[in-house]
Amino acid sequence: MNPHSDTLRTADGRTALRMERRLAHPPEKVWAAITDPAQIEQWFPSEVTVELRPGGAMTFSMPGVSGVAMTGTVTDADAPRLFAFTWGEDHLSWEITPDGDGSLLTLVHTFGDRFGGASFASGWHLCITALSQLLDGESTAVYPDSGALHEAYLEQFDLGQGTVEDTADGPRIRFERQLVRPADAVWAALTGGDEPAPGEPAPEGFTAEKVPGGPVTEVRASEVLAYRWHPEGTVRWELRRGTGHGPRLVLTQTGPRGFDTATALAAWHSRIEHLAARLLED
Template identity: 65%
Template sequence: MNPEADTLTTGDGRTALVMRRRFAHPPAAVWAAVTEPAQLAQWFPSEVTVELKPGGAMGFHFPGDDGPGMTGRVTDAEEPRVFAFEWGEDHLRWEITPEGEGSLLTLTHTFGDRFGGASFASGWHLCLTALGQILDSEPVDVDADKGDLHEAYLEQFDLGGGEIQGTTVRFERQLLRPAEAVWAELAAGRPVAEGSAVPSGFTAPRFEQGSVTQAREPELLAYRASTGELVRWEFGAGTGHGARLVLTVDGMDPRQAREAWHERIEHLAARLLELASA
């Protein structure tokens, strides 16, 4: 990974991931690799059809998926410097700059889901590795990420620290396992019902005692701690890596709550990484 070259910035409700990679190939070769459907099919996440002009139509189809796939629109096509397009609600911009006999490729991916940034970065990291192999006329040989790359980007982009919103602390984190597997890990195989004691996996230091107020496996568990704080775990759809966790804690000194629950979530994430890598 190239930490100094990969950045995640947020503004106006949108997030921009910027990734830069250098290749020992002229801009014309890189341009062909990022615009020609036959070459894109070897490294891009989906099969692509494209009308290569501003306003041109694009189609995206993932191998093995039924249905028509997604559509997009070309926003920029300036050979061999800039190729940009809309993909659903996202925007991707590829800029190619000459550097000696080679090129600098800059990808700017703009999207709305800030907490999906680590998933997008780890995915593009592997895609750009495959692109480099294609440009070098080598067979594509890229191992799928078992979670280490995803978690490294999550730490690099500081996406797991939690946010204080008044008296509430809110964590949102992309996990590496589906909701059913995360729930099983937290509940340790025990049934969870309203009014029952809270399984220890759903607790953190200073929040060990309490009773369940809501339970809907594997989507929601809420409980009122014995000291009065309300803790709420929610698991929803994520980016394809696993479930999206949203954890909120209300009623405690938010700085203390953030510290306690950050440690608990990091422990959970490490355990899920072990399971994903097994």
């Protein structure tokens, strides 16, 4: 189960995660394991119902959680070759091809949230590991990701880079990154345990080398902190809802035309990488 064989591609606002695994079992056996609800629930963390035909309905319910279920529609059901369906706004395609005395299983998960790619990849990595164990007749005991697998995929897919956008008010640096610890833990790491208040200097954790600090202009614990680094510029940290592992960090820096965006971009990249490494250690 080598994550380095997996790919992430984005085009026209949609992202496709592609994962391939060779399984030592014939296509018919693999087909049953990915389409039979009794087998699916042994490797996938949801109870699934499916009408196994194109246009058939699907539901996905978390065990022990009532009243909340996602729905989908089967788009392809060509046994034992192709099983595909929608899952909310996403689309999943499972293709099985004969490979010697076994099978090659190819999953393509298409979605809109590019920065959730490492979360989806690490989640499917664990699911397919459990699927392989099930096919081998072993216990499907897979340990949850501590965050290390997520971070390995994030690095592989190069999801930690920032961008510089040109706006009517000047340039804006933007980073978006999925984090691997709860928002309260991220906030504590950034504040150092001292709660900031409007008008006070921004805590060191929210600053970066070669980017001046300044007075806090907005703060909501575990959600938002913004400060003025320049009379015409603001740094803003937001911890938004994420994809399973923790909050989604969105960091922006705005400033006057002509400010050194290249230096600031590198400084913020280094700062966020340091934060991510510390969270992983914790």
